[in-house]
Amino acid sequence: MDASCDLEVDVNGEEVFMVDKKVLSSYSGSFKKMFSKSKCGKRNLKVIFHDFPGGAENFELITRFCYNNSKVDINPFNITDLNCAAYFMEMNKFVTGSQNLLEQTEKSLEDTRYWTWSELMVALKRCQNFLPVASSSGILEKCLDSVIGRVASSCETSPCPSVSSPDSSKFRASCDTRSSESLKSSFLRVAWWFEDLVQLDIHLIEMLVKSMVSRNFNHNIIIKFLFYYQKSRLASAFSDEKIRMVEAVVEMLYSLDLSTVSYKSLFGMLRVSLHVNINKCCRNKLEIMIGSQLDQATLDDLLVPSPVRARYLYDVNLVLRLVKSFLAKGVWCLPLSRLKKVASLVDLYIAEVAPDPHLKPSKFLALIRALPDSARDSFDGIYHSVDLYLEVHSGLSEEEKTRVCRGLDYEKLSSDALNHLAQNKKFPSKSAVEALNFQQCRLKNLLQRTNQPNNFTNSPVFHKTGSMEKKDEPREQIVLYAGKLDFSTENERIRAHIQGMQWRVLELEKICKKMQIQMTKIMKSRLSNHSNAKSVPRLCS
Secondary structure (H helix, E strand, O other): OOOOOOEEEEEOOOEEEOOHHHHHHOOOOOHHHHHHOOOOOOOOEEEEEEEOOHHHHHHHHHHHHHHHHOOOOOOOOOOHHHHHHHHHHHOOOOOOOOOOOOHHHHHHHHHHHHHOOOHHHHHHHHHHHHHHHHHHHHHHHHHHHHHHHHHOOOOOHOOHHHHHOOOOOOOOOOHHHHHHHHHHHHHHOOOHHHHHOOOOOOHHHHHHHHHHHHHOOOOHHHHHHHHHHHHHOOOOOOOOHHHHHHHHHHHHHOOOOHHHHHHHHHHHHHHHHOOOOHHHHHHHHHHHHHHHHHHHHHHHHHHHHOOOOOOOEEEHHHHHHHHHHOOOOOOOOOOOHHHHHHHHHHHHHHHOHHHHHOOOOHHHHHHHHOOOHHHHOOOOHHHHHHEEEEEEEOOOHHHHHHHHOOOOOOOHHHHHHHHHHHHOOOOOOOHHHHHHHHHHHHHHHHHHOOOOOOOHHOOEEEEEOOOOOOOOOOOOOOOOOOHOOOOOHHHHHHHHHHHHHHHHHHHHHHHHHHHHHHHHHHHHHHHHHHHHHHHOOHHOO
């Protein structure tokens, strides 16, 4: 074929080629359309490409294909470049048979099942250099399908006990050394592809995971790979890449089965997100995933430093959002055991943040009220946290102190806590009054329980056999500290009310002691009679 150099082609600013426009136009639909509209005659033309797939090196392969009568060596190392360039230059139009480069590359792709894993990975990695074209031409999808097929077949032929959370301490505790080694070996057999796919762009990873999910791939393996991918790539990534990577991983995790996601890994990702500015929607999804497993967390997990501009020590708003996510499905849907675990965790957190001088009363009260009262059997721990908070925040007004104390459930305070509160000058006087009221109610209830009809045959200390079983009687002691309270700021009405309550409680105490003495005498007398009756044979009675 006679050739002239009447066309100058600048490829991505890398190199300039002098070619025959007639030769290239016979294979390229884009060139044919371009020059069919040109009226420049024999004058030399110039074409500038800014985004030619594969750059100057790949354009040289294309020209060789055109000048060598549609002959070029197509292999796993250049098939991606040739396919994308052929698609870019429309080398499937106006030409048929062996002259169609796009058709040749697609036919070669049918042999991917014979490629080695290394050859397949080379082709896939080349795709990420020109993703839009590779995606449009279809070669990216075919390479991904081949990769997933290889991974899936290897997982099917290998036992995979690792899917039941191999990092679980309970699981490890139940295995001996030999089984642990077997577990590790099995996981390595399943995860052999992790290291190779770590080199892929995050966009390819998203496509890969989406395809895996559509094929019902094991979610636990996908999750482990995503955490492995992030850990491997994050350190060397630039700031923008980190944001994109964290957001993409969170979105992918959120689409998977959350029950298989490790809460430790999620908290690790949360701490990473503190250093990168991920979008609010993505952060909410991460917090929802963590909140669903909040009962598995520890205090150290929750002690996340506050945002840079905030004055308080720990991120209280984060914990409030996590608790809200935990309760999102409704308290009635949660087992009481899980609810109580979270309550214990939150109580520890409240005690930890109480000494923070910058923590506002509204936030402190919000922490106390974040969980329903049914989650706590006792409010003694909350009382001690409130006591510490009021000690550190001594400058609060009486109204603010009263508002904070509204978080206490006096019915769930022990007698010791109520007694301590009644003489605690850090608390507002209204709280002391309320504590004394509850003490008085408890004493009345004790008297009502004590003042039962003298039907000793139905008494819990007697049984039909006539034997007696010792049983601890409930005893409560009322200690009044009203005289020690500071009422300098209260009016005379409250003072008179407290003094009157003090006398009523003392009278009730005296009555209660007298009744207990009488009950003891009656029980001893009844016991003596019962012993004598038991010594006489039943037939002689």
